[in-house]
Amino acid sequence: MSLRIREYHPGDTDAVLDLWNRAKASGYEPVYGLAEILASCEKDHAVVAVVDNKIVGAAVGRAAHEQGWIVFFSTLEEYRRQGIGSSLLSALEARMAPLGLTKLSILVPDSQEERKTVLGRAGFVDRNHLSYFEREIPVSEKERSILQELGGRLLPTDLWPAIAGMQGEKEMLERRLVLPLSDGALAEKYGVEPPRSIVLFGPPGTGKTTFAKAVASRLHWPFVEVFPARLAGDAKGLAAGLRDTFTRIEDLDNVVVFIDEVEEIAAQRGGEPPTALQGVTNELLKLIPMFRERPGRLLIVATNFIRALDDAFLRHGRFDYVIPIGLPDTGARESIWTRYIPSHALKNVDLKELVKRTEGFSPADIEFAARKASQRALEAAVYSPESPPDGPSTEDYLVAIGETRMTVSPEMVGQFLEDIEALARL
Numbered sequence: 284m285s286l287r288i289r290e291y292h293p294g295d296t297d298a299v300l301d302l303w304n305r306a307k308a309s310g311y312e313p314v315y316g317l318a319e320i321l322a323s324c325e326k327d328h329a330v331v332a333v334v335d336n337k338i339v340g341a342a343v344g345r346a347a348h349e350q351g352w353i354v355f356f357s358t359l360e361e362y363r364r365q366g367i368g369s370s371l372l373s374a375l376e377a378r379m380a381p382l383g384l385t386k387l388s389i390l391v392p393d394s395q396e397e398r399k400t401v402l403g404r405a406g407f408v409d410r411n412h413l414s415y416f417e418r419e420i421p422v423s424e425k426e427r428s429i430l431q432e433l434g435g436r437l438l439p440t441d442l443w444p445a446i447a448g449m450q451g452e453k454e455m456l457e458r459r460l461v462l463p464l465s466d467g468a469l470a471e472k473y474g475v476e477p478p479r480s481i482v483l484f485g486p487p488g489t490g491k492t493t494f495a496k497a498v499a500s501r502l503h504w505p506f507v508e509v510f511p512a513r514l515a516g517d518a519k520g521l522a523a524g525l526r527d528t529f530t531r532i533e534d535l536d537n538v539v540v541f542i543d544e545v546e547e548i549a550a551q552r553g554g555e556p557p558t559a560l561q562g563v564t565n566e567l568l569k570l571i572p573m574f575r576e577r578p579g580r581l582l583i584v585a586t587n588f589i590r591a592l593d594d595a596f597l598r599h600g601r602f603d604y605v606i607p608i609g610l611p612d613t614g615a616r617e618s619i620w621t622r623y624i625p626s627h628a629l630k631n632v633d634l635k636e637l638v639k640r641t642e643g644f645s646p647a648d649i650e651f652a653a654r655k656a657s658q659r660a661l662e663a664a665v666y667s668p669e670s671p672p673d674g675p676s677t678e679d680y681l682v683a684i685g686e687t688r689m690t691v692s693p694e695m696v697g698q699f700l701e702d703i704e705a706l707a708r709l
C-alpha cells in the first residue's frame with residue numbers, strides 16, 4: 284500500500300463529501316456541520332490521505348487564537364487500523380502548530396470508541412467530565428439581512444427574568460402570549476388561537492417598552508421596532524414607507540414587531556385637510572389585518588395615552604388584548620430598588636423605607652432616583668473623604684427621592700383607572 288498524505292486541494296471536495304456521508308452512514312455524530320467543514324477545507328487547514336490515487340481519509344482543522352480545533356477527522360472503514368489516522372493527525376498538527384498553537388483539540392462522541400483509540404495513539408489525552416452543549420441561533424442567513432435592513436435584532440435571552448416585580452403583569456403575559464405562541468401545537472390542541480397583536484397601555488415609564496422587548500427575548504424571536512414617524516424620509520411618503528416595512532417583515536419566520544407611542548400616528552382622525560399622519564393611520568389600519576393572517580409573529584403597540592387613539596384602531600378584530608401596565612406595587616418597588624442598589628450596599632440601606640417613600644413612582648422614576656443617589660454618594664466619597672466609603676446610604680437615597688419629581692400625577696392615575704374600565708381587554 285502506497286500511502287501519501289498531502290494538502291487538501293479544491294478538487295478534493297467530492298472526496299471529503301463522500302467521507303462525510305460514509306462516516307454519517309456508519310453512525311458518526313458530527314459536531315461541526317458539513318458547511319463548516321467545507322469552509323475550513325477552503326480557508327483553514329486540511330490534509331488528505333491518498334492510497335493508489337484514491338482519497339481514503341481526511342483531517343480538517345481551524346485555529347482559534349492559541350487553540351486549534353479539529354473539525355473533521357475520518358478514514359474510510361476498509362482503510363482503518365493501518366496508521367492512516369495517526370499520519371493524518373500528525374500532518375495536520377505539523378501545519379497548524381507553527382501558527383502559535385499551544386493545544387489541538389477535538390470533540391468525540393462517547394459512542395466512538397475506535398476513534399478514541401486512534402487519538403490516544405497519536406498522543407491525544409481524553410479530558411473526562413466534559414459535556415458538550417449547543418444552542419441553535421434561531422435566525423437564518425436571509426433573515427439576518429432583512430433584520431439588518433430593518434434595524435431589528437435578536438435580544439439577549441435574559442430580559443424576562445430581569446423585569447423586577449410586576450408579578451401580575453408578568454404572569455398574565457406569560458399565560459396569554461408566551462404560552463400559546465411558544466407552543467403552537469399545544470394551543471391548537473385546546474382550540475386556542477395564539478394572539479397576533481396586542482396593545483400595552485399605561486402611564487409613561489411603567490415598563491411597556493421593557494415588557495415588549497422582554498416578550499421577544501422570552502420567545503427567542505427577533506425584535507423589530509418600527510418608527511412610523513421616522514419613515515418620513517421615504518420618498519414615496521410615510522404611508523408607503525410603512526407598507527414597505529411591513530412587506531419586508533413578511534419574510535421573517537418569527538418576529539415581534541413593536542410600535543411605541545402609537546398615539547403619535549393613530550390619534551383620532553378628522554380635521555380638514557387631513558394631515559400626512561392621517562394617511563399613516565389609515566395605512567396601519569389596513570396593515571394590521573394583513574399582519575394578523577400569518578402565524579409566528581406578534582405585533583405589540585404601546586401607548587401612554589390610549590384615550591387619544593382613533594376608535595377604529597381599538598375596534599374588535601385588530602388587537603387580541605389591550606393590556607394595562609400600571610405603576611409598581613410595594614413588592615415590585617422593592618424588587619426594582621434591589622435591582623438598582625449596589626449589592627454590597629444593600630445591607631446598610633433601609634429598603635422598606637425607600638419602598639414606602641416611593642409610592643406612586645414609576646420604575647423609571649426609581650431608576651432615576653437610584654442613579655442620582657449613587658452619583659451623590661460617589662461625589663461625597665471622592666470630594667469629602669470623611670464620608671463613609673462603602674456605597675450609597677439610606678440618606679443618599681432619601682435625598683435623591685426628595686429631588687425626584689414623580690412622572691405620573693394623581694390625575695394621570697385616575698385617568699388610567701378609567702381607561703382600564705373603559706378600554707382594557709384581557
Ligand SMILES: Nc1ncnc2c1ncn2[C@@H]1O[C@H](COP(=O)(O)OP(=O)(O)O)[C@@H](O)[C@H]1O
Pocket residue numbers: 445446447448449486487488489490491492493494585619622646647648650
Ligand atoms: N419592572 C422593571 N424593573 C426594572 N426596571 C424597570 C422595570 N420597568 C421599567 N424599568 C425601567 O424603567 C425605565 C422606563 O421603562 P420603559 O419600559 O421605557 O417604560 P415605558 O415604555 O412604559 O415608558 C427603563 O429604563 C426600564 O429599564
Ligand SMILES: [Mg+2]
Pocket residue numbers: 488491492493543585
Ligand atoms: Mg416606552
